[in-house]
Amino acid sequence: MYELFFKKFNEKVLLTTEEQDLVQQYLAPKKLRKKQYLLQEGDICKNICFVEKGALKAYVLDDTGEEHITAFALEGWTMGDLASFMKQEPATLNIDALEDCELILISKQAHDELLERLPKYQIYIRMLMTDAYMALQKRTTNMISLSLDDRYFALTQMYPNIVQRVPQHMIASFMGLSPETLSRIRSRSGTKR
Amino acid sequence: MYELFFKKFNEKVLLTTEEQDLVQQYLAPKKLRKKQYLLQEGDICKNICFVEKGALKAYVLDDTGEEHITAFALEGWTMGDLASFMKQEPATLNIDALEDCELILISKQAHDELLERLPKYQIYIRMLMTDAYMALQKRTTNMISLSLDDRYFALTQMYPNIVQRVPQHMIASFMGLSPETLSRIRSRSGTKR
DNA sequence: AAAAAACATTGACATAAATCAATGTTTTTC
DNA sequence: GAAAAACATTGATTTATGTCAATGTTTTTT
Numbered sequence: 001m002y003e004l005f006f007k008k009f010n011e012k013v014l015l016t017t018e019e020q021d022l023v024q025q026y027l028a029p030k031k032l033r034k035k036q037y038l039l040q041e042g043d044i045c046k047n048i049c050f051v052e053k054g055a056l057k058a059y060v061l062d063d064t065g066e067e068h069i070t071a072f073a074l075e076g077w078t079m080g081d082l083a084s085f086m087k088q089e090p091a092t093l094n095i096d097a098l099e100d101c102e103l104i105l106i107s108k109q110a111h112d113e114l115l116e117r118l119p120k121y122q123i124y125i126r127m128l129m130t131d132a133y134m135a136l137q138k139r140t141t142n143m144i145s146l147s148l149d150d151r152y153f154a155l156t157q158m159y160p161n162i163v164q165r166v167p168q169h170m171i172a173s174f175m176g177l178s179p180e181t182l183s184r185i186r187s188r189s190g191t192k193r
Numbered sequence: 194m195y196e197l198f199f200k201k202f203n204e205k206v207l208l209t210t211e212e213q214d215l216v217q218q219y220l221a222p223k224k225l226r227k228k229q230y231l232l233q234e235g236d237i238c239k240n241i242c243f244v245e246k247g248a249l250k251a252y253v254l255d256d257t258g259e260e261h262i263t264a265f266a267l268e269g270w271t272m273g274d275l276a277s278f279m280k281q282e283p284a285t286l287n288i289d290a291l292e293d294c295e296l297i298l299i300s301k302q303a304h305d306e307l308l309e310r311l312p313k314y315q316i317y318i319r320m321l322m323t324d325a326y327m328a329l330q331k332r333t334t335n336m337i338s339l340s341l342d343d344r345y346f347a348l349t350q351m352y353p354n355i356v357q358r359v360p361q362h363m364i365a366s367f368m369g370l371s372p373e374t375l376s377r378i379r380s381r382s383g384t385k386r
Numbered sequence: 387a388a389a390a391a392a393c394a395t396t397g398a399c400a401t402a403a404a405t406c407a408a409t410g411t412t413t414t415t416c
Numbered sequence: 417g418a419a420a421a422a423c424a425t426t427g428a429t430t431t432a433t434g435t436c437a438a439t440g441t442t443t444t445t446t
């Protein structure tokens with residue numbers, strides 16, 4: 001159940017067996033069926049969530065009720081409304097399951113205690129945040145500096161598994177485009193797969 | 194010279210005078226004249242830089258040689274090509290001074306030593322990264338879910354000092370638009386100031 | 387296996403933004 | 417203080433993307 005979580009953790013900071021046992025006491029497994037919510041706008045994000053299996057999407061709703069996908073999370077990724085989690089204030093994001101999922105939850109309390117108790121957890125979180133920031137920065141930079149065609153190509157290179165696994169109209173939403181436009185980008189650049 | 198840096202540091206993690214002295218040994222001041230480079234694409238980002246006074250911009254150049262601004266940094270903000278800094282690989286960003294600046298530099302080596310030597314520095318960096326990530330996430334979400342008019346309005350609310358201090362065509366670049374379009378957004382929404 | 391739902395593609399048209407160009411304004415430089 | 421440079425605005429036009437609608441395909445449900 002916790003294999004992937006600790007695999008990823010150990011890639012960043014190597015834990016002893018005892019430390020691993022300690023961390024595990026703070027984790028809670030959770031299964032989620034396709035289409036079920038992990039978090040709804042307005043609720044407080046009580047947990048940060050690691051995806052052991054399955055896939056999630058995070059999105060905001062605009063005034064017309066349309067979904068704008070802000071992030072995907074596949075196996076090995078961490079997901080949550082970070083602002084809501086850190087400040088324990090109402091979430092602006094919705095998160096739900098694209099597929100049946102096996103998740104690992106870390107509550108705010110568990111997170112705070114681990115930060116205090118285990119220096120390696122602190123290091124892990126710092127590295128996680130740093131990596132997440134660099135990835136988001138790359139995405140933002142592409143967004144303002146590349147043509148749509150290049151942005152889509154960059155996406156297929158950077159996250160081939162997302163592009164393969166997720167319906168196209170969600171990729172379009174993630175890029176901030178209409179599904180029709182993405183379809184035309186694909187047909188003109190022959191990037192079908 | 195280091196007032197603002199330690200003010201911001203102490204807001205996140207409170208340092209004793211001794212700790213402050215220790216940290217200070219790892220810092221290097223630097224002055225930069227308007228239009229001078231702090232970092233050029235292809236160089237290695239050797240330092241993370243804190244702005245005590247002045248303003249910086251970071252940008253990428255596209256194939257047509259046009260500037261796309263990815264970030265501004267005013268007093269109290271931290272700036273750098275994080276990916277280049279962390280991995281000590283060639284930078285993709287250019288960073289230069291919008292105004293005469295007083296900066297504080299932390300070299301990669303200093304950064305690594307401080308992380309090892311001073312747990313509070315680790316905490317500081319974790320918090321800095323977390324805050325930066327949340328801010329960028331907000332920006333990205335706005336980018337894909339709001340109309341241009343609303344995006345500009347959100348920007349003026351979130352960073353009024355940037356909008357005041359920076360030429361409009363750079364704000365346009367930061368938003369990924371032409372200067373003409375931003376000018377029209379402003380005239381139709383009466384958001385002149 | 388059949389029916390329904392979700393999804394992708396394509397075309398016609400409307401709309402928004404980019405581009406090009408001209409003008410006026412503000413800021414910088416000398 | 418004058419000249420030059422940088423900047424902002426506005427109009428006309430082109431281009432890219434969104435929207436609406438129809439069709440065909442794939443996936444899910446029963």
